[in-house]
Amino acid sequence: xxxxxxxxxxxxxxxxxxxxxxxxxxxxxxxxxxxxxxxxxxxxxxxxxxxxxxxxxxxxxxxxxxxxxxxxxxxxxxxxxxxxxxxxxxxxxxxxxxxxxxxxxxxxxxxxxxxxxxxxxxxxxxxxxxxxxxxxxxxxxxxxxxxxxxxxxxxxxxxxxxxxxxxxxxxxxxxxxxxxxxxxxxxxxxxxxxxxxxxxxxxxxxxxxxxxxxxxxxxxxxxxxxxxxxxxxxxxxxxxxxxxxxxxxxxxxxxxxxxxxxxxxxxxxxxxxxxxxxxxxxxxxxxxxxxxxxxxxxxxxxxxxxxxxxxxxxxxxxxxxxxxxxxxxx
Numbered sequence: 001x002x003x004x005x006x007x008x009x010x011x012x013x014x015x016x017x018x019x020x021x022x023x024x025x026x027x028x029x030x031x032x033x034x035x036x037x038x039x040x041x042x043x044x045x046x047x048x049x050x051x052x053x054x055x056x057x058x059x060x061x062x063x064x065x066x067x068x069x070x071x072x073x074x075x076x077x078x079x080x081x082x083x084x085x086x087x088x089x090x091x092x093x094x095x096x097x098x099x100x101x102x103x104x105x106x107x108x109x110x111x112x113x114x115x116x117x118x119x120x121x122x123x124x125x126x127x128x129x130x131x132x133x134x135x136x137x138x139x140x141x142x143x144x145x146x147x148x149x150x151x152x153x154x155x156x157x158x159x160x161x162x163x164x165x166x167x168x169x170x171x172x173x174x175x176x177x178x179x180x181x182x183x184x185x186x187x188x189x190x191x192x193x194x195x196x197x198x199x200x201x202x203x204x205x206x207x208x209x210x211x212x213x214x215x216x217x218x219x220x221x222x223x224x225x226x227x228x229x230x231x232x233x234x235x236x237x238x239x240x241x242x243x244x245x246x247x248x249x250x251x252x253x254x255x256x257x258x259x260x261x262x263x264x265x266x267x268x269x270x271x272x273x274x275x276x277x278x279x280x281x282x283x284x285x286x287x288x289x290x291x292x293x294x295x296x297x298x299x300x301x302x303x304x305x306x307x308x309x310x311x312x313x314x315x316x317x318x319x320x321x322x323x324x325x326x327x328x329x330x
Contacts, residue, residue, distance in 0.1 A: 004047040005122045006327040009114035010037035010319035011105040012155035017225040021149030031166035033151040034225040037159045038316040040098040044114040049090035060094040076143040102197040104285020106152030112136045113156040133157045159322030163229040187299045193312040196289025244280035261287030276305045
């Protein structure tokens, strides 16, 4: 057993097919998403906790918890992870994030993946990297009232830009010309903060209830990641224009699923972003708030908009490595 382990896990930007990764949908028609991991992170540190302290578990995130047993822990992800691995060793668990939670970038799944990797290294569990996503997924789905899909966990674990197919098994097809895509698409992107935190479960639970009614919509969404993968893999001179058309189609289809996805105030923000030169916009995550993806014609246009927009925004770059251990002390 190591005495301290730290991990670094990227957040993700969903591009096409989001929602079809929910098991309630993928078990019916199969699921497919295209997304990428980027250079904003969740950091997790675990260390052995001294017996000199009264508490057995010291947890530090947006709150601090001092607990004598696992069942007392309020943080769902930490509690369910420790229960899953049957860990009773006294621990300090700390996490910090570059981005606020409930922002549509998969931070809770990045936290889960980072924590699983930290526990794996800490206790020498020898879980293969290829198994970490499914272990993390089982943990997140064990949380009461959880309605998550698989895409966030796989993006955080894998890194890069990928097409994920969710059938009986999950298959991963990476975009191999990632440097070209980074230079000629990702560099033209801004993530624009709406200033609104939202509960993904609230939006997703409503979608799950209406799956049978909306199944044809999900079938349309499922086709788009394959088309996007083909466009990005070939990367013709006008590939960005073609890809943005797909994003716009995805946006229009997905917004029909629930009026909670894109309320009027979100649509007004998107219109304003378009006035500042964006050629495509897409609300990220389950909807209702968080970040809006905006693509501009080139890097300079994105930079100019970043200075002029009345909203906090940030550029993005691909993270090619996924979740990794950054420090361990025996």
